[in-house]
Amino acid sequence: MRRRFAECKIKRGGAIEIAEHHEPLGNRLIRHFGIEVREIRAFGYFALLFFLLGAGLALGRGSSNSLFLKRFGVAHLPETYAIIGLTLFVASMGYAALADRLRPERLLWGVLLVLAALLGVNWTLIVYTDLMFAYPVYFIIFELVSELLALHATLYFSCNFDSLQVKRLLPLGLASLQAGGMCGGIGLAGIAAYSGSQHAAAAWAVLALLAAALVAKHHGKGKVSPFYRPQRRGGGELRRALDQVLQGIRFTGRSALLRFASIGIFFMVVALYCASYASKAVLVVAFPNEAELTIVFGVLAFVTGATALLIQAFFTGKLLLRFGVRTMNLVFPLTTIAVVCGMIFFPGVAAALVVMLNRHVVMPAIRNPVRSLLFEALPDWMQGRARALSLGLVLPLALFASGLLLHFSQSIKPGLAVLLPALLAAFLFFYLSIRMNAAYVHSMLMTLKEKLYLPEGQAGELGRGEDAQLLEELINGVKHGDDQVALAYARVLISGFPAQAADVILERMRTASVRTRDALLRLVGPCLPHQLVKRLEVEGGDAHETSTRLSLHLSIAGDHAAGLIEKCLAAKNPRLVGCGIVGAFQHEDEEWAHRGAHVLEVMLRSDQETTLLSALEALRTVRATAFSGRICSLLSHPSPRVQRGCLQALAAIGRAEIERIDPLVESIYASRDHQLRAACVRCYALLEPSRRDSLCLRALSDNHPLVAMTAMDTLHQCSENFGTLLLSWLCDQTIRPRAQEVVLDYLKLHGLLLHVLPTVAESKIATAEMMAHVLYLLDKSVLGMDSAEGANALFRIVLRERVGQAIRLALAALEPIVDRNRLRIVRASLHGRDRRQVARAIEALSHVDLPLVSGRLRNLLLSLNGSGMSQRMIFPDALTALNWARHSADEWLRECALADRSAGGVGA
Template sequence: MSSSISKTYRSFLDKMTEDKKEYRKVFLLFAYLFFVVSASTIGRTAADTLFLSRFDNSYLSLMYLPQALVMITAGIVFQRFSPKVRLETLLKLMIPLISTFVLISRFGVGLELRWVFPVIYIGYDVFNFLMIVCFWQFATSVMDQRKAKQMIGLVGSGGIMGGILSGFGLKVLVPLVGTANLIYVYAGLQLLGLVVVFVILAMTKDLGDSKPAQARKAASKSSSVQQKGGLFANVPHLKYVAILAAALVVSLTLIDYQFKVILRGTLQNEALAGFMGSFYGFSGLIALGVQLFVSGRVITRFGVMTALLIFPIALFAGSLGILVLPVLAMAVVVKGSDKVVGDTIYSSVSQLVMFPVPPEWRNKAKGFLDGIVRNGAKGLAAICLLLVTRFVAPEKLSYIVLVLLVVGIFAGIKVKKAYLTTLLSNLKTGGDDLQKVELNLMDSVTRQILIDALNGSDKGQALYAFGLLKETSSFDLTPHLDSLLRHSIPEMRLETLAYVEMKVPEGFEPILQEQIASEHVQVRAKAIIALSAYAEEDYVDEITVHLDDPSVEVQAATIAGLVKYYSIEGMFRAVGKLKDMMESGHEEERIAMAALFGQIRVKNFYKPLISLLQDNSPLVRIRALESAAILHVPPLLVPIIGMLKDSKTRRYAIDALAAYDEDDVLLQLAPYLEQQEISLYLPAVFERMGTQRAMDMLFACYEAAPYALRDRILESLQRMSKQLLQPDSSKVEAYIFQELTLYAQFAEHGACVVGVDDYAEIEKMIDEIRTAITRRVFLLLALLKDGQTMQAVFLDWSEGDSRQQANAEEVIDQTLQGTLRTEMAKFMAGSRKLPKVAASKVELNLHLSWLAEQGDEWLTPTIQYHTLRKSETVVNAELADLMHRVQLLRRVSLFQGLTSRDLSVIAKRLHKMTAEQGNLIIKEGDPGDSLMLIDEGRAGIYRNKQLLGELNLGDCFGEMAILTNSARTATIKAEENMVLWRLDSSVFYDMMFDQTSIAVEMMKLLSRRLRSELERGQGKGQASVVEQVEEQAGDQGQALVEGQGEVQEQVQEQGEDGNEAARSELVLAQAEAAAASLQEPQAATELTRDEVILRRILVLQKIDLFAHLGPNDFMWLAQMVEEVAYEPGEAICRAGDFGDTMYGIIEGSIRVHRGSEEFALLGEGAFFGEMAIIDSGPRSADCTAKDSAVLLQLHRDLVLSFCFQNIDVLRSMMRVIADRLRGMI
């Protein structure tokens, strides 16, 4: 027993030490909420007392309607306009403003201005509403979301304490200062809350992290499918909950009126204020006791549905009492039940009944209840009071209350069946988010459902139920552990063993010993760690034996168990094996050791990871990075940051850095933003962290960043802004003005080289730089306005015809305001061509000097090269050689469209080689893995020993091979001694992974060439079809319709011979076959969560763009894509629209048409818009849902960011596009 207490105490101390900063924040938030609720109680008491002391009952009934209307209006206005202002700015302005109004109202009260009392009666309620809403938004924004669930209760208790102490404090304050002077206290408490806000902001150094993290999370999880049917169809019990809620709100409004009327007839002025203070204090104190000691037990004992009825039944009994005995004591009991029962038991249950609602409907359901039902009911109650109180005595209102409560109780009884139906449905699907709600709030029926699923044979349901139950403090899993450890599903045993390791329940050692003898290697390994967690000396020898187990995984688990749980003795026993495995020549053993430190989770035991992070094996480094992400100790930051340079480990290094607390990692990252070899990859780290502080820090680097880094920064900021983060709008505008000035300066200084042959290369580079500046301007605008709109404007203005350009300028003119609008209008109306200006030699040199000083890593050496060459000065040989290679690369059709800067990057990766006359350079049939450029000499092209042609200076061969690694289709033989430049495929892909601009341009080039080939080989109508289905329908047919395989093969052979007509014919034939094969779609609610993911994967696997992805890649994509529902006749995309999204059909069918002319009908499993995610080209046909359809939706940003996190994915996508193009030319 003492051991258990000691362990718990030690755990508590460790947690306090680890979360010291977070607890400090929680304490401050506790104080902030304390002041807010105290102010609310005192302000409400003062307003009520002053009003009731001066107006009779008829005026009181009149106040409820305007009060309801003002509250609804205030809520709507706040919801609409508050997102446009940063929250900390809103608080800094709103709290002083409210305090000022409150103090002004005090002078009105002192002057006995009669109109002031109704105004403060309503106004103080609005102020209190705004203060509490802003508090919870602010609290969720500054708290660590990983710890919020555990600590939010501590924060909330500040409100309860505020209510209690302010209530009792009123009893003391009122005799001393008087009721009117409570207004000063009200204002003072609000200002104290503002002081706490400043302290929190100063402590967190996070002046911008002002958006609720929950909102960000919801935004990032927008992939939920919109199910068929309306809100009530998808939330069956909502209508009954709504009836109950409306009945209670109207009843409580009438009871509140009765309470105040009876109170006014009994007490006046200071006596009234003092009594109300005592009432709030005692009711709050009793409510705290009920919440802590009664609420959970009542709900656990009697269940959700019974608990749901306790509050309306209590109100019914109290109202009956008022009818019989209309005295103050009875009114206090009824009104107090609202605080004691309503704010505790009923509040908890009303949240719980929303738990089984699918996430895509939960917010809608809550919005319907809070925004429509409850506010509407308040308005209805106000009208009722206006009409009824003229003819009925206040106590007689209890008749109406009793009728309403009977209706509410009846609705509450009806909730049960519909609630269980929804709960069972959610358990079947597994739920898309594991929103853990304490199961002590669930009834016995619900618990039994989860227990049955736990012991069932369905893996998805069993794991889901286990995940819920293990997080529930009120549910004891111990009685079920015996059967779970012997569960038929290995994954269930693994989860149970992990739970046993964490909880260490008594008496399970013999079962763990049985599991150690299991044939399943992972179960054995996990069982050893679980047994080690008991830290009993009796088992140490038994565990140590497994250091010599044949399985490396078991050996690693044994080391983990000994080191983690047996302290110095365990370390002594394991250290020899640990050292041997770390220094082993076997990669498998070093991989196991790298993963080991993540299993041990001992932060002080991190030093061996440093050497593993520098291991020769990429797999070892990857596992070491995964362990580093778990430990996230500051000394590992430097080696992790170094891993960003390696394309194989970059993805895992970004994950590891994102796992650190931002206080630890952001300051460490700052110096690396100035290091060229690392800085380009850091925006991805800030993006993954996804906090306002990370965004602000990244954005702060923009001004000093080189141009290439600016592009990366803006791309990451653009994606971060989709998570509802916001940069400082004034800084965004300032940077736009800087970029516009820079654009004009490059035009001014570049004008002198226009038309000068010797400086033609510099002229091209200036054009490229100005184009990049233009793109950055629109990316900055996308941070201020809607991102998709700004992207469409940029594409229309930069690539569209005159009409599209005019439309783009009009959009900017209508969207922007002030100076920004004026400057952008001038920018877009001006010519994009460099003006030609004559300049003297001195002026030319001055202009060139300015251009060279801009720090562009390619423009500066280019100016140096051309200036020296023109002055006939000896040019640096290395620089001259680099310029020569760039010129050679310009002739390669594969690289058409790349900037000279991009070509210079490629040129630096070329490898020089020579070939003597008569030697073979490449041989027909050999694997192709490189591109060759001829610098000197001549070569012959042979196939079957027949000369087909010659290659000379500047020619190249192997363009497609560098992308596809396909077999050589001809032999190249040196006819003379030759000098060549070789670019290897692996080097090329590494370079593209580092230089995303090259990869994107390459993808666009190949995609556009493919579109061109399609249009050239097919009729205009057919091209529309094929382009819309992205030429993949031929591949889809094989998956959608049996028997198409032979036709597919035949047409591919014909396509290789140039017979594109057969290819077009197949597109239509297979589209028709797909339509014929449509079956009734399976309802989403009939699928388990695994099945939902599986059906996504099955659709994604049919997209040949993803043909080479591995299982983990498909799993990642399946979890990230969105499912979107379309009604019959609803348009998905229209001809001429710029596309940035592709679609896969899960359910239903899609018409591909232009106007009334139908080209194809695509069925389940088909996909379209594939090339849109590559080149954002215009859609060439309309796509409309023929019937109700559910589509997978992949955005361009998602796919491209996926590519640049995994080099294998990038290589796969490039290879597919190149293969498709190769088959057509």
């Protein structure tokens, strides 16, 4: 690669230019449809498979309808619908049990082979016998296959692409299905005109065998769908299959999205089949000849396929990206209401054809892709069962209900008696679609949350409430046999339910180790009433626990306080002596205070580290300013623990000689001990305001979050320019993104400067857009296409990482303004590497009622994840973009861009 650019330099005699990469026409057409180069092979396979399936379904739809209506009679449709409902229930239950247990490609291969066998037998019965039941059987086979095969084909497709890819590519895949339907319709018309519609079943069987052979060839070497997650295998297949079905039913009760979707499907089927019955009755009268009716169905299959193909190829994907899933989910209910009204007010062939167009154009082009995307909001392990259960329980029940309704309507007035219930069902379908939209985002967030880990600080927020079930779970956690687990639950319990925590924690202390018992006592001590403190034994398991118990007893200043102080001051353990000093200073008698001060002074002059630490710990409580000079002298002690104790004591006292401690604090901050650095930052409050602010701003960029949080505390408590300083610091591109994220978390936790956070978010999004455009231009250039090694590869890695960090910072800044829980889940999902969870997170952003999030930020994420969304144009060409990177305020990005140039990758 370097040789190529060196030759270019010799030829041109000057700076190297970046040649723009001109893609072939085929690649540009593929990109126009939103297909990435890496997806061509996989999508080509599905396009061919869907084409074969679509052609077969078109042959089956037209031939089964014409043969049934002309040879068996339209009057038998209601009873046949009821039989289809019962048969579909049995078939769907079997499919539900196998959908997530067998690999989707293996199940599809088996279904196609069984279909070919059934069609061959049925064709033989129709052609060579006079058995009338062959016609309803053929009609039932088509209805079953059209539902189950379309359902499993979309599931199979989803197991090979992530959610964003499905959103882009599924409409195109279904367009291939429609293209096959077009060819199947023309083929059906030709078969009906020259050999009779009964031979279409044989042609369909041949297409099913070809599709099965294609699936077997694609997965011939054990290739498995990449997003398929196999279930546990073993004995008891039937029992586990039934358990899976029951789990799906229970999940339907818990999931509002699945519940509204299932009820909506019921009313949709009633509306469609009642309107379809009325339209078929009109067409049978209008076309008395079987061949004519078959040709009409064939031409209708071509027209509907062409129209649906046009919509899916050029409009569906773009409409979904432009208006979102929820808006597009309302299109089909509204068109269904319109066509039923047309049949009521304008009955005739035209209205009947419009009913067919609604079912075979709008439904596959709009409704089916939208429904697949809605089901992506469900957990991965439940999607197959949810689809199968809605098909196996709701659709059969709706078909059975439609059959009964049509049967009874024949004895009244066939037109209005059928269409008025259809209109009512269409309006209910529209209402339930609105309710489904409301449940969609919540279901997606819950699915994302199942995959995430909540940090301890966020888990603590869950405990703030009156949830009895949560309280019970926390109490059980405190009773856990592992001491560390019990201590973690105790922290959450004490923060969320302090009134109920004391008894539970004291009971757990009986079986805890000495160290855990001391930690639990320190945790619950401030919440204990005086009666419980008095009942505590003074002696503990070791000196640490004993000192904790003594501190609690001395804090209530009872009648026995003087005796305890005397006992502590006379003890040999310096920790107990420190407790006595604190008790002496808190006692009402001044003699005790003088005695405590004398003991404290003696301890501060000791050479023993443990004695000094105990004295400094006591000073943090009593805050005796007379000892500040001695504490400053101890700052030069060689022990980091003593230095930290001195700094903590000075910060607690709040008074020191500035000229004396400034250089000492500055030198101690160079330590590698983060706790020591945090103690230094706490002492910055004692310095001059300008010096304090500059040192605190420096500490905000510390590698350890404890130091940064301490600096935020100091600035917030002491600085008058807190807001101005923080806004400037957060918008500074020279600051590490991780440090800025820590500061943003602090501001959100304490509810500070919330009014400036939108400005910060907009600044980060603008920065991310600029870096993303640099990356985009690199990918389009010859340099970006060919140079995949060395400095250029490192530069692109850094660009992508910086874009992701800027996006996470923008989301962190927007949390208090938008739905905090939603953005927190989205942030955690984007931080992971699961492409499916990332896709769901981006989809969740599209439903945030803030243009900055649902517009610019979402489009940025879509473009970075290969959705085909166009980049926001910022730089005119790649050379200008790279020059911007070389002069960027981000030091790491600037160095990588300069290194890329020095390696011969870019021109000056």
